Amino acid sequence: MNASRSAAIFAWMLLAPALIYVIAIVAYPLVDTIILSFTDTALKKTVNWVGWDNYVRIFKSGFDVIILRTVVWTFFSVSIKMIIGVLGATLLNAAVPGRAIFRVLTMPPWIVPMAIGIFMWGWMYNGQFGMISGLLQRFGLVDGPVAFLAYGSTAFWATIFTDVWIGVPLVTLYMLAAIQSIPKDLYEAAWVDGASRLYRLRRITLPLIAPSLITISMISLISTFNSFDIIWILTRGGPSGETTTMIIDTYKTAFGSYKYGEGSARVVLVAMCLSVFCFFYFRIVNKLAATQER
Amino acid sequence: MSRMTKVTLGAAAMLMAGTALAMAADQTISWIYCGDTIDPIHQKYIKEWEGKNPGWSVKPELVGWDQCQDKATTLAVAGNPVAMAYVGSRTLKQFAENDLIVPVPMTDDEKKTYYPNIVDTVTFQDTQWGIPIAFSTKALYWNKDLFKAAGLDPETPPKTWAEEIADAKQIKEKTGIAGYGLPAKTFDNTMHQFMHWVYTNNGKVTDGDKITLDSPEVLAALKAYKDITPYSVEGATAYEQNEIRAIFLDGKVGMIQAGSGAANLLKKTKINWGVAPLPLGPSAKGPGTLLITDSLAIFKGTGVEGKATEFAKFITSPGPQGEYELQGGAGLTPLRPSPKVDEFVKADPTWKPFIDGIAYGGPEPLFKDYKGFQNVMIEMVQSVVTGAAEPEAALKKAAADLEQYK
Numbered sequence: 001m002n003a004s005r006s007a008a009i010f011a012w013m014l015l016a017p018a019l020i021y022v023i024a025i026v027a028y029p030l031v032d033t034i035i036l037s038f039t040d041t042a043l044k045k046t047v048n049w050v051g052w053d054n055y056v057r058i059f060k061s062g063f064d065v066i067i068l069r070t071v072v073w074t075f076f077s078v079s080i081k082m083i084i085g086v087l088g089a090t091l092l093n094a095a096v097p098g099r100a101i102f103r104v105l106t107m108p109p110w111i112v113p114m115a116i117g118i119f120m121w122g123w124m125y126n127g128q129f130g131m132i133s134g135l136l137q138r139f140g141l142v143d144g145p146v147a148f149l150a151y152g153s154t155a156f157w158a159t160i161f162t163d164v165w166i167g168v169p170l171v172t173l174y175m176l177a178a179i180q181s182i183p184k185d186l187y188e189a190a191w192v193d194g195a196s197r198l199y200r201l202r203r204i205t206l207p208l209i210a211p212s213l214i215t216i217s218m219i220s221l222i223s224t225f226n227s228f229d230i231i232w233i234l235t236r237g238g239p240s241g242e243t244t245t246m247i248i249d250t251y252k253t254a255f256g257s258y259k260y261g262e263g264s265a266r267v268v269l270v271a272m273c274l275s276v277f278c279f280f281y282f283r284i285v286n287k288l289a290a291t292q293e294r
Numbered sequence: 295m296s297r298m299t300k301v302t303l304g305a306a307a308m309l310m311a312g313t314a315l316a317m318a319a320d321q322t323i324s325w326i327y328c329g330d331t332i333d334p335i336h337q338k339y340i341k342e343w344e345g346k347n348p349g350w351s352v353k354p355e356l357v358g359w360d361q362c363q364d365k366a367t368t369l370a371v372a373g374n375p376v377a378m379a380y381v382g383s384r385t386l387k388q389f390a391e392n393d394l395i396v397p398v399p400m401t402d403d404e405k406k407t408y409y410p411n412i413v414d415t416v417t418f419q420d421t422q423w424g425i426p427i428a429f430s431t432k433a434l435y436w437n438k439d440l441f442k443a444a445g446l447d448p449e450t451p452p453k454t455w456a457e458e459i460a461d462a463k464q465i466k467e468k469t470g471i472a473g474y475g476l477p478a479k480t481f482d483n484t485m486h487q488f489m490h491w492v493y494t495n496n497g498k499v500t501d502g503d504k505i506t507l508d509s510p511e512v513l514a515a516l517k518a519y520k521d522i523t524p525y526s527v528e529g530a531t532a533y534e535q536n537e538i539r540a541i542f543l544d545g546k547v548g549m550i551q552a553g554s555g556a557a558n559l560l561k562k563t564k565i566n567w568g569v570a571p572l573p574l575g576p577s578a579k580g581p582g583t584l585l586i587t588d589s590l591a592i593f594k595g596t597g598v599e600g601k602a603t604e605f606a607k608f609i610t611s612p613g614p615q616g617e618y619e620l621q622g623g624a625g626l627t628p629l630r631p632s633p634k635v636d637e638f639v640k641a642d643p644t645w646k647p648f649i650d651g652i653a654y655g656g657p658e659p660l661f662k663d664y665k666g667f668q669n670v671m672i673e674m675v676q677s678v679v680t681g682a683a684e685p686e687a688a689l690k691k692a693a694a695d696l697e698q699y700k
Contacts, residue, residue, distance in 0.1 A: 042392070043367070043370075043371055043388065043389070043392035043394060044391075044392040044393065045392070045393055125532075126532070126537075127527075127528055127529050127532060128527070128541050128544070128546055129540075129544070144470075144528055145528050145529070146528070146529070147528055147529025147531075147532035147533070148532070149479075149529070149531075149532040150528075150529025150530065150531045150532035150533075151529070151531070151680070155532075235479075235480060236479070236480040236481065237480055238479060238480025238531065238672070238676065239478075239479070239480060239531035239532075239676050239680065240531075240673060240676045240677060240680065240682065241673070252665070252669075255364060256665040257663050257665045257666055258367065258371070258388075
């Protein structure tokens with residue numbers, strides 16, 4: 001009895017640092033934010049409990065459109081990053097001369113400080129001084145300057161493109177590591193059996209990199225969903241709110257208008273959306289693990 | 295009493311006296327100061343004030359412009375306010391209504407020292423809530439070479455909106471270069487730029503607690519915006535004021551509304567330019583402009599409100615303030631008329647239009663949620679500029695939306 005009790009105490013002692021860390025860094029702020037979301041906390045010194053008012057106000061103010069826009073923005077950005085990342089990793093894994101140089105060349109978007117990279121893109125999208133508009137005019141593809149950040153549709157895609165540019169190197173390197181971990185004898189055996197390149201990709205590469213692909217997708221999805229810097233620096237959510245995502249809207253409410261209570265309600269909704277994604281992620285991961293065990 | 299006890303008590307008394315002295319010397323006025331450096335003029339007068347007020351010190355804390363207002367606000371809300379902060383006067387009502395700052399009433403004599411309408415920028419509920427420390431107005435810059443190339447008289451800038459729109463059209467059609475630079479990005483100065491049109495047509499956004507945005511004067515301004523857009527820089531919603539200024543500095547636009555800082559930059563270019571009062575709308579009574587002031591706000595709950603007010607009034611008094619704003623290159627419009635200002639304008643006549651506009655200028659409207667107001671105005675302007683809404687409908691919607699923020 002005593003031995004099992006001391007074993008339990010020892011186990012708790014081992015767990016304690018991690019538990020304290022999780023409580024201090026995750027649990028306490030989360031609970032506090034949830035409580036705050038049910039109050040009218042703002043600049044004023046008094047705080048009142050307002051029940052579901054903040055949530056009702058959010059959905060009456062067209063937040064559903066912002067949620068949908070965020071999901072679409074995230075979907076396209078993550079999908080493009082994954083496609084380019086997997087293709088890039090496959091190419092970088094190929095035995096071509098100068099492979100090391102190509103690998104290094106994928107890094108700059110990741111190495112350049114993010115804000116500087118975004119400002120650079122801001123200038124490239126500029127209609128008057130920007131390189132893209134200049135090239136389009138030089139090749140006679142457009143009549144005059146095109147300000148890509150001026151219109152909802154082009155600004156939306158411009159922000160996605162910049163996010164893809166920043167995010168691709170991480171995905172590529174992660175997938176390259178996954179591809180390199182596949183035993184070479186599997187490919188040799190398939191080659192001896194006469195399997196084509198496509199067949200090998202479909203039946204060996206993709207199944208074996210699937211766990212890594214799902215993990216990096218999830219990491220990319222969370223960071224893209226919460227991506228703030230790119231949109232804020234390029235468009236501040238404009239024009240006419242066409243690039244306002246959930247995180248931009250949350251920032252504007254909480255720190256622009258100093259409505260901390262309503263801002264917290266938006267944070268809770270962001271967390272809920274990401275929790276749904278995580279739920280599906282873990283289901284897929286568990287399914288994959290079960291399949292591999294069989 | 296033993297010698298030992300006497301020594302102990304003596305030491306304790308000396309320690310207490312020392313602590314009291316230290317406490318007396320420890321009275322500080324913390325000041326959130328926006329920018330990268332503390333202006334040497336301010337440094338000089340801080341020292342002078344400290345010399346006259348023994349036991350008091352002023353501790354400016356430099357905070358970048360982007361975070362300056364937020365830092366002062368966050369500290370105040372968290373119950374740890376600074377004594378004094380440099381804030382946009384537009385936010386004073388929001389601070390006052392939330393009991394974060396104390397009023398700083400001005401005497402009639404103090405009010406009389408300022409140019410007309412300046413005190414309105416810090417007045418709410420018949421009292422003042424800040425002391426103006428920085429001021430800016432706008433004027434019209436035009437590119438004389440582009441005017442000439444378009445067949446316009448390069449020495450005659452437009453005086454009315456109708457002339458301005460016609461000139462912009464002619465420049466665009468004759469040279470292929472944008473006639474006007476209209477900034478409409480999701481940015482605060484999109485609202486500022488529109489307010490210049492409102493105040494050059496005798497318009498108003500609020501009258502006391504009443505929203506007066508939906509008026510013929512403001513509608514005319516919005517219609518003028520719609521009319522000038524086809525001859526403006528392509529993609530107005532991609533540019534804010536300083537980005538439009540960069541295009542003007544590159545010789546790629548005929549006219550812009552800008553502050554005095556543009557003149558300093560233009561002097562370093564080969565552009566042949568001129569500066570004139572902002573063109574007037576059909577209902578104008580005289581030259582106008584939006585009067586933008588930044589103020590020193592005194593925060594509540596520091597225990598040094600009185601002394602901070604005293605210092606704020608000293609540093610913004612005609613002597614130090616005049617020296618600060620007339621040092622040249624700062625791009626600040628003088629807050630008060632004075633013989634020195636007259637000399638300054640005589641020496642550099644490009645300043646005249648910036649001062650002429652004050653007469654019929656108006657303040658940034660004070661709202662309890664200033665950002666809410668700003669967003670509504672930006673949305674209104676963008677919807678008209680992009681053709682998503684007609685001016686009448688956009689104005690009605692904006693006027694209705696503003697009710698929640700007043």
